[in-house]
Amino acid sequence: MAFSIGNYSIEKPVILAPMAGVTDLPFRRLCHQHGAGLVVSEMVTSDVRLWDTNKSRMRLIHDAEVAPRSVQIAGSDPTMMAQAARQNVELGAQIIDINMGCPAKKVLNKAAGSALLQDEPLVQKILESVVSSVDVPVTLKIRTGWSPDQRNGLSIAKIAEQSGIQALAVHGRTRACKFKGEVEFDTIAAIKQAISIPVFANGDIQSAEQAKQVLDYTQADAVMIGRAxxxxxWIFREINHYLEHNELLAPPSTDEVQAIVINHVTALHDFYGSFMGTRIARKHVGWYLQTLADTTPFRSQFNRIEDAQEQLDLLNEFFAS
Incomplete structure (x- = not known):
């Protein structure tokens, strides 16, 4: 089920969605190792004047990246977006992804993210400006519209294709719905029918069976996995296995989960340094503990630790018991 984004061939139909504060380099590498065909960076602001913050600097490290390196930018000014795209390409980005899907207030207040969906002429200006400013493929992420009575995802998708966008990810909800309510897979199916560039279905896909149902129903080229x-x-390899063999892969053993968690936390310490790394590790470990259905007081104990080695020791102790 390979498909292409420009001259890049993506071999596996499962993509890691860009998530601010989550899909940093260590997490992208991890998901790629587990079978994600493409991983997309956290959102980078198009205002290059803000790139000097520590947070932005960490998000702009593209050299040790999993290829093809896809970097997401957000903003509402066509000229600034083009400049941000060019500078990210200079820093090593091989695909530029434009965010018109984020429902976060912080992003909407700047009239970026999914707020742009209410202004189709501006959407077209931004897309054309970015596409013409770089010689790498440009992709786009949208929602199905601004609100349930303004579902213009289909016309945005056509504008995207005409503007030279090479692939389109669709989160199957309107901006007003944020992450609540049923995902509109009908709209994604209609968009897939209407355009000829690759389409990625996104929204609440939690399991391998669900991924297959969504691909069958929408005929999308790939599913995009975010919060799951x-x-x-390891959800990526579970989905790939199910799509290939129509059977569920056995869940990872406790030993394997332990190795994944330890390696991930170590990678965070290495990437961010001990001080930031131990803090960022807390939320990831919290998610692993939810996956393991851990109800013990371990998490609150873990969250109090300030020392990198102590974090690793405590995790090993936790898995040993």
Whole structure:
């Protein structure tokens, strides 16, 4: 089920969605190892004046990246978006992804993310501006519309294709719905019918069986997995296995989960340094514990630790018991 984004061939039809504060380099690498065909970076603001913050600097490290390196930018000014795209390409991005799907207030207040969906002429200007400014493929992530009575995902998808966008990810809800309510797979299916570029179905896909149902129903080229990968990076190989063999893969053993968690936490310490790394490890370990259905007081104990080695020791102790 390979498909292409520009001249890049993506061999596996499962993509890691960009998630701010989650899909940093260590997590992207981990999901790629577990079978994600493409991983997309956290959202980077298009305002290059803000790139000097520590947070943005961490998000702009593209050299040790899993290829093809896809970097997501957000903003509402066509010129700034083009500039951000060019500078990310200079920093090593091989695909530029434009965010018009984020429902977060912080992003909407700047009239970026899914707020743009209410202004189709501006959407077209941004897309054309970014596409013409770089010589790498540009992809787009949208929602099905601004609100349930303004579902214009289909016309946005056509504008995207005409503007030279090479692939389109669709989160099957409107901006107003945020992450609540049923996902509109009908709309994704209609968009797939209407355009000829690859389409990725996104929204609440939690399991391998569900991924197959969504692909069969929408005829999309790939599924995009977001929150279901938190604490469960092996979901990618589970989906790939099910699509290939029509059978469920056995869940990872406790020993394997232990190795994944330890390696992930170590990678966070290495990437961010001990001080930031131990803090960022807390939320990831929290997600792993939810996956393991852990109800013990271990998490609150873990969250109090400030020392990197102590975190690893305590995790090994936890798995040993």
């Amino acid at each position: 990968a938190q604490g469960r990076p």
